[in-house]
Amino acid sequence: MFKSYFKVGSWTGLSRVFGLVRDITTTGLLGTSSGLHDIFVVVLKIPNVFRRFFAEGAFSQAFIPIYSEYQEHKSTEEIKDFINNLAGTLLSFLFIFTIIALFFAPIFIFIFAPGFYFDPLKKDLAVNVLRIMFPYLGLISLVAFAGGIQNSHQRFSLPAATPIIFNLCIILSAFFLAPLFSIPIVGLAWGVLLAGIIQLLIQLAPLSQIDRLPIPKIGMSNEGVKKVFILMLPAVIAGGVAQINLLIDTVFASLLITGSPTWLYVSDRLIQFPLGIFAIAIGTVLLPSLSNANQRDDLILFKEQLRKSQRLVMFLAIPSVIGLAICSEHLISTLFQRGEFMSTDVSQASKSLIAFSFGLPFFMMMKVLVPAFFSRKDTKTPMYAAIAALALNIALNYYLAFILGYGHTGLAFASSISALLSCGILYTILIKDNYIQFRNPINRFNLALALGSLSIILFLLYGPFNVDFNSLSFLERLFNLSLEVVISIFLYLLITRAIIGGKLRELF
16 A cells, blocks of 8 residues: 555655646746736636546545446456446536536636626636636546546556646646737636646556546446446535635635735645645545455454554644644745745735645545545545535635635635534544544654654744745745755654654554
């Protein structure tokens, strides 16, 4: 499992690096004052949120356990018939949904970005950009389908590396396509569509190698297809709760002052870095592993994999929270302060980054807890937890952002609190069902986490690199930030290794 974690984490980490370069490029190109970057990030979220439902979120979580069952108990002909019928059904649904979205794009803007809808110039531009981008949803959903098949065959590298194509396309579009248009984000929108086409094409060869290249045909009567869609309906909410919350944040942010969506987006992108490298990588590998253990009725293996995944997430999440919260301005100024992204933008984005960072352990833990339910084909329990978190997030968004006046920072903090609630519900149920055993919190592992974390806090607050980054050049910022990160990692590993001893290897 560690080799699989390493593959997914490495490729996802590289993708996140390219993602940061992409965001640096687009924020430098568009800035916040014109509102163009606000439109770009808000409109891009619309197909991306639906992608989480139809692809990585609901579809993949429902598909992999059923596919694992077919692999274990069905013949090759039955397996191929299942994926052929599923591919045809999925393709038909996505085609119809995309056509509807193209015709009713203004309504989508009204629902997901009401702040833009009532500004005629922003509305027209947002509608045009959405119509260019939205077919990306169908393409990337088929890419996720292909990735789910490959992951079930223990092939994790290409699906994890595929997002790099998206980031590269946007970066190249910013340099070569955007200048060809009077409004640069139109060029970026075409780059999004191009990325989807390329991402889908590179999946064909790997699927052929494992003899699982689907030949689409419509067949809702197929037993496996029915099971996938039955599981998928509640998983639409359960698997996409984080995305729903982020989308709600975007809706509220569009009603705040200009720049709010971009500040929220920038801080969220930095949260996605540890979330993608660590938690999503672990969850990606954990779901097929738990599904296989469940198919074999191996409860001991199931519980052990879940326990170690939890410990690994906490071991990685705590120092990530500390680094993001304390070094928020250092990170954002080093990565984004250039071009049209000013020092005031750094200050505003760092506030929401701190608020998001408090919820990071819960965002990360959800990537471990949800597969524990989905692998047993229980999508309803995570759905109920998601609904509760969603309701809380909506109420807190309004209260914190508008009543108390915390603006975009209040939106970020509301998401963190909602993640805590959802995580607490699922954790409690798993303890009750005896899949997680509650242990004495006073132990060597927790002591190592506490002392290792304390060492990082003291170093970052009182160390030699706690300086005014606004007075430094870019290279000086990069040098200081790199040293902060490297030394913090060294301190954390040194102290935790000294306390845990050789058992530290068991985490990996």
